[in-house]
Amino acid sequence: MHDRPTLHEILDVVQGFLEAEVVPTTTGRTQFLARVAANLLGQADREIDLESGHFEEAWRGLEALLGAARAPSDRASQREAFERRLNLLCEEIRSGRLDSGSAQHETLLRVLRALVRAKLEISNPALLAADAERGIC
Amino acid sequence: MKPDAIAAALAPVLADACGAESARIDGIRSMTGGAAREAWRLDVTLERPSGEEARSFVALVFRPAGSGQRAFEAVSEAELLRAAARAGVPVPAVICAGEAPLGRPFYVMDRIEGETIGRRLVREERFAAARARLPRQLGEALAAIHRVPVHDLAFLPRPKPGVTVAQAETDRLEELYRVIAVEPHPVFELAFRWLRANLPETRATTLVHGDFRIGNVIVDEHEGLRAVLDWELAHAGDPVQDLAWACVRSWRFGADALTFGGVGRREELFAAYEEAGGQRVDPSAVRFWEVFGNLNWGVITLIQVRGFLDGAIRSAELAAIGRRAAETEWELLNLIEGRV
Numbered sequence: 001m002h003d004r005p006t007l008h009e010i011l012d013v014v015q016g017f018l019e020a021e022v023v024p025t026t027t028g029r030t031q032f033l034a035r036v037a038a039n040l041l042g043q044a045d046r047e048i049d050l051e052s053g054h055f056e057e058a059w060r061g062l063e064a065l066l067g068a069a070r071a072p073s074d075r076a077s078q079r080e081a082f083e084r085r086l087n088l089l090c091e092e093i094r095s096g097r098l099d100s101g102s103a104q105h106e107t108l109l110r111v112l113r114a115l116v117r118a119k120l121e122i123s124n125p126a127l128l129a130a131d132a133e134r135g136i137c
Numbered sequence: 138m139k140p141d142a143i144a145a146a147l148a149p150v151l152a153d154a155c156g157a158e159s160a161r162i163d164g165i166r167s168m169t170g171g172a173a174r175e176a177w178r179l180d181v182t183l184e185r186p187s188g189e190e191a192r193s194f195v196a197l198v199f200r201p202a203g204s205g206q207r208a209f210e211a212v213s214e215a216e217l218l219r220a221a222a223r224a225g226v227p228v229p230a231v232i233c234a235g236e237a238p239l240g241r242p243f244y245v246m247d248r249i250e251g252e253t254i255g256r257r258l259v260r261e262e263r264f265a266a267a268r269a270r271l272p273r274q275l276g277e278a279l280a281a282i283h284r285v286p287v288h289d290l291a292f293l294p295r296p297k298p299g300v301t302v303a304q305a306e307t308d309r310l311e312e313l314y315r316v317i318a319v320e321p322h323p324v325f326e327l328a329f330r331w332l333r334a335n336l337p338e339t340r341a342t343t344l345v346h347g348d349f350r351i352g353n354v355i356v357d358e359h360e361g362l363r364a365v366l367d368w369e370l371a372h373a374g375d376p377v378q379d380l381a382w383a384c385v386r387s388w389r390f391g392a393d394a395l396t397f398g399g400v401g402r403r404e405e406l407f408a409a410y411e412e413a414g415g416q417r418v419d420p421s422a423v424r425f426w427e428v429f430g431n432l433n434w435g436v437i438t439l440i441q442v443r444g445f446l447d448g449a450i451r452s453a454e455l456a457a458i459g460r461r462a463a464e465t466e467w468e469l470l471n472l473i474e475g476r477v
Binding site: 032033036037039040043083086087089090093094096098099100108109112113115116117119120122123124127130131134136 | 320321322323324326327329330331334391393394453454456457460461463464466467470471473474476477
């Protein structure tokens, strides 16, 4: 519906500007903040691609621990519904029902690892890559 | 405070403390301080009948007393640094401390040359020789810190009688988390369960620095460790807390395989600590305090991002910190599952 540049292209060109032109020509605090800003744009860029796949995977993971539930189809309600389910999982963990030794503990660890891996694929893929080299994934 | 006002107020105090006739402030400039205080670099010429002496100092100027941001006052922190120096901890020498001349609590110490920025210390080739020396030097410094008599330092926060240090610290952190967290973090919930199932029984207490890590020490590229800084979180507690905090992943600045601060291995730090007279390091206590440390840093990221989320501070830096919680969640899972 909108003319190009696409959202990807916009984020990419602004990130490139910060990295290629602002970072090398500034110092100190401004340079540091330019790096931070470029990194945040990179996160936004990755999130656009990965968000819907991440949501589906995470929703299924929570179903394994909390039982089946219908996922909303629009983005805004997904975020809300996911937070409600996550709060429910937090309550389950606090209650001790998922503690080490319980039937579901291994499933809990697997699901939590997948949830956090998804977050890091957006926020810090380099950390995941470094750990994969050490056999941690 | 305005730099000129600080310089004018401190000049006579510095002259007096250094036994000079007078002191001329040649330069004053702001350094990175922190939320609770300002740090100023002061270049000074001390004038004596025998001649002039150029000196460089750091003045830490605290927010007004009673602003609720700190556990103890500037004069107490100065007293703590003096006690640490007597125990053999490398710290900047305290020149003077007080409140009246500035109308704000402050203390002044010698400025020590060197690098503090963790990312540089861990990555840059020019610090390779220093990195090789740091595990031993920091192990020795920590053993000395834990020898400082806490009995004389009545202002230090300490656990209530009848509660173990680990229990008290876990309670404090969980209360903070419940108040601060906006979004659910199931890994943090799991970590609290794990901590409560693995509490060490330590009751004997020593001085704990509270923020002992790469990033809070001054390092010279040839000599290695010059001074231990940032004492505002000092308290009486379990010494293993300091050993484990120094190994928390965020303080490896990307050199993740080097489990002690990105400069060495945990085992090197612990061996140096034991050889320097520190008590035997119990691996299960280290595991507890390392989980605690990573969780503590995770909760701090939630505190910092609140400033942005609440709309109080429009800062890209704070916004970015919100997404660093996931790094601590990842490391917590690795620790709890015994993968690292």
